[in-house]
Amino acid sequence: MLHTGEDLTKADRYRFRSHDIGVIFQSFNLLPALTVAENIILSMDASGKTFDRPKKQIAAELIEKVRL
Known part of the structure; x- marks a missing residue:
């Protein structure tokens, strides 16, 4: 399987999961007092990543x- 031209079977799985994809588990924990956008931004903040555009x-x- 390829992602952006890289063979995922040979990829560093930790790096790939922590930098290239996001995962939401079936029993995810959203903060009900926050909006959908605020929950997304909170997870972006927690990731420690830098973004090239405003969150x-x-x-x-x-x-x-x-389509939410």
Whole structure:
């Protein structure tokens, strides 16, 4: 299986999971007092990653993508 031209069977799985994808488990824990966008941004903050665009913009695009 390939992702961005990289063979995932040979990829460093930790690096791939921590930098290239996000995972939501079946029993995920959202904070009900926060909006969907705020929950997304909170997980972005917790990831420790840097983003090339404002997190609010990325969250809005993700919400639109899944039609929430």
